[in-house]
Amino acid sequence: DAMVIQNPRYQVTQFGKPVTLSCSQTLNHNVMYWYQQKSSQAPKLLFHYYDKDFNNEADTPDNFQSRRPNTSFCFLDIRSPGLGDAAMYLCATSREVGEPQHFGDGTRLSIL
Amino acid sequence: QQQVKQSPQSLIVQKGGIPIINCAYENTAFDYFPWYQQFPGKGPALLIAIRPDVSEKKEGRFTISFNKSAKQFSLHIMDSQPGDSATYFCAASTAARGSARQLTFGSGTQLTVLP
Numbered sequence: 001d002a003m004v005i006q007n008p009r010y011q012v013t014q015f016g017k018p019v020t021l022s023c024s025q026t027l028n029h030n031v032m033y034w035y036q037q038k039s040s041q042a043p044k045l046l047f048h049y050y051d052k053d054f055n056n057e058a059d060t061p062d063n064f065q066s067r068r069p070n071t072s073f074c075f076l077d078i079r080s081p082g083l084g085d086a087a088m089y090l091c092a093t094s095r096e097v098g099e100p101q102h103f104g105d106g107t108r109l110s111i112l
Numbered sequence: 113q114q115q116v117k118q119s120p121q122s123l124i125v126q127k128g129g130i131p132i133i134n135c136a137y138e139n140t141a142f143d144y145f146p147w148y149q150q151f152p153g154k155g156p157a158l159l160i161a162i163r164p165d166v167s168e169k170k171e172g173r174f175t176i177s178f179n180k181s182a183k184q185f186s187l188h189i190m191d192s193q194p195g196d197s198a199t200y201f202c203a204a205s206t207a208a209r210g211s212a213r214q215l216t217f218g219s220g221t222q223l224t225v226l227p
Binding site for chain 1 (some may be wrong): 144146148153154155156158159161201205214215217218219220222
């Protein structure tokens, strides 16, 4: 039944070791978003794809990259995770920009 | 000008009470105001949304009141239940020419409904 699926739900990596988080959707939505959410804070948009067009937020660190190989899948790559990157990472989709966003349940990333 | 200010930060009510969460914005280009509900360990779920051409919208026990002149909107939860205990985020977005319609979130309100 889940429409936006994030894997894994929990990810542990070592300081500086690259990590990839994945998101898939069954909604056939054009737009996919990646958010970072730290404890007791609002989600912070990192970037989004409209179809294959990548849109980076101005304050997203270079350490964060994304790939969208097809409509259904989107990946978040963290090249060299630091302790400050420990957070919940949320994927969301919307049919068009400006339409309601549907969120996955997130991947909680821990950095050792 | 992109900020959305949300209050209170936390709220405790008794079962059956009517918690009210308030949000204020500055950017008059905002034209879509959703509320999201987030349970621990889950992603935010769209609860209810309003556009500025109406002053109130109800869906079940949830009501949004919108005051365009004051640039404020609020969420009311009627007959609140312990199962409503969650974090609530207001948000706003715009379809201004040349910009993507991104959500600007409020800081969140942690609601506890006591049995």
